[in-house]
Amino acid sequence: MGNRPLKFRILELYLDEKEHWNYEIVSKIMEEYGMKGDYHRDSINFDIIELASGGMLKDVEQKVDEEGIYKKGFLLHKYVITDFGKVRGSDACLRYV
Amino acid sequence: MDLKALKKQESKRKISKGYMWALFCAVFWGIWYLPGTVVWVLNPFDEMYGVIAETNGDAVSLVVTAVLITAFNALTVMLALMVWNGVLQKFGELGRTLKEFNPCSKWFFLASIFGGPVAILGSFMAMGFIGGAFAAVAALLYPVIGSVLAYYWYGEKITKRAAIGILVIILGGITIFGGGLITELGAGEVPWIGYLGGLMAAAGWGIEGAIAGKGLDIAEPDVGLTLRFVGENIIWWILIVPILAIVGFPMYSFAFQAFEPLTLLVLIFAGITFGFCYVCWYKSFPLIGVGRGQGIGNLYGLCAIIFIFLFFGDVPQWTILLGGALCVAGSFIMFTEEAGELETLRGE
Structure with missing residues (x-):
């Protein structure tokens, strides 16, 4: 069960410097923190959006969710951590992998 | 729908959401001045002011009474936010964030020093x-401080258009501010302590916004905001109110008298409006940036004038109307900003 703030954990997942789709991160967080339902899904996704608009993640690729793996007819986003994100991530005492 | 159109739609939705939060902030913030003004004529605060004024003079009495009012305001705001976090099921996140003192929650406590004993106390004094x-x-001048601090401290971009908008808003603020001052200078009686309160409000809120942004980067706004008010309650109820009581002011005897229906109702009204104005304010920052969030939130000045006119029947001076119009114009200059400029708010 996750014990750090959600955004800390999201940043930590991106600290591997690989690109991750939002739905991958959202489902991983939900699993780790024992969350269920659309409300939490949207709430975690909003955390990712906030991190991106704060300049810590960069939106590198988008595709339309045709099959409904996340939300049918909506955009899926792929993010990668930025230098600023790495700095903030290490400020937050996160493991730098 | 193709990818490009969806992208455009999504970016638009995000930005309009940010502006919507900021506008809600303005409305709630404007309404807050109704209970904030009314509470001064209600007991026990009215009586408290009179009692302390007899022994310590008007100025001291005003500040001490304002401390107790601000402390109660902080309490009801915190209660309103606790309910809000309960509804959003965020108590778990609240605990997790609180534990991260050094990287995160210390910024909210630091923000509460500038928000509470500087900005809100100053507002009640005014x-x-x-x-x-x-x-x-x-x-209304607080976005200048907020935007400049955010720019120098964590490199938040201020586009030319946003800068012009902020400038026009400030001109509006100065017009409103100056109008009253000139009249009072003419009459020979200037309530300086009230003006000091006004300056405290502007400086305090500007600094608070910039500091809070540092913690908000890596926290959820609903949670960060609640922690900021937990911090303010500690400052008032564990530090300042007991110190004033030890020094000899009758803080507790008047504090207990606040539990009468009408006073309590007005205080709760203040708590709800102020609590949610903060929720909206903080929610707008990650979407449109601290500078813009504060700029649109600035429409509260106009909202307050309208609400005060509607409820108290106070007709504003022409300088207030002109200044208010400038504030609206400035906000709209920022509002119509091209979505493209907002896609990345900060330098990388």
């Missing part, structure tokens, strides 16, 4: 000594 409309517009 409301008590000059009036709600003045208190509201005096603080």
